[in-house]
Amino acid sequence: MTENDFQLTAPAIVFPGMHQPESAYRVGYDLLERRAPKEALEIIEKALAEEAGATGNTGLRCLRAWAFMMRAQLQKAETELRDLVEASPDDVWARHALGRVLERQSRLEEALPHLRLAAVMSGDIEHELAMLRVERLLMTKADNG
Structure with missing residues (x-):
């Protein structure tokens, strides 16, 4: 060994x-x-x-x-996170996590508003990068579709 x-x-x-x-x-x-x-x-x-x-x-x-x-129980995560965001719209972690869960399900249009809000509310570079990644994916999708 x-x-x-x-x-x-x-x-x-x-x-x-x-x-x-x-x-x-x-x-x-x-x-x-x-x-x-x-x-x-x-x-x-x-x-x-x-x-x-x-x-x-x-x-x-x-x-x-x-x-x-x-x-990767994304539907369960989404349900929990939607409830958390509804109860506390200013919860940056829950909002960002909801955006990421939607992104992982390829629901980019739904993910983007949550990622944008989380990035603006937190000023966190990681949140901004997630938002930019989804924006770029949507632009690529629009260019190819």
Whole structure:
């Protein structure tokens, strides 16, 4: 076995009191950062189901949308993100994520307004690049079609 063949596998994370929304958020976020959306969804879904009024927990719902995006469950992500954007139109992350989900579904005309708003609201270069990419794709489509 060479040095390049070595693979580090992190153990599962278990925290006491994980049923609390704050703990579920921390653990879910950590799992998503570690590219483990299936495991994150299990924790997030359980926390949303257990907590009274947790369906209004935008933090957990954003994590759920992120997990759906990572798993390419784009329709579920779109539904969650549309609800989040409707409830909070100034949520830059949800708006940008909705634009990206629509883009991944090749619904560029629908994606562009969300990406434009996110870019203007945030001033983030990554948001602007996403907007420019979709604008360019639409121009190419118009030139070829």
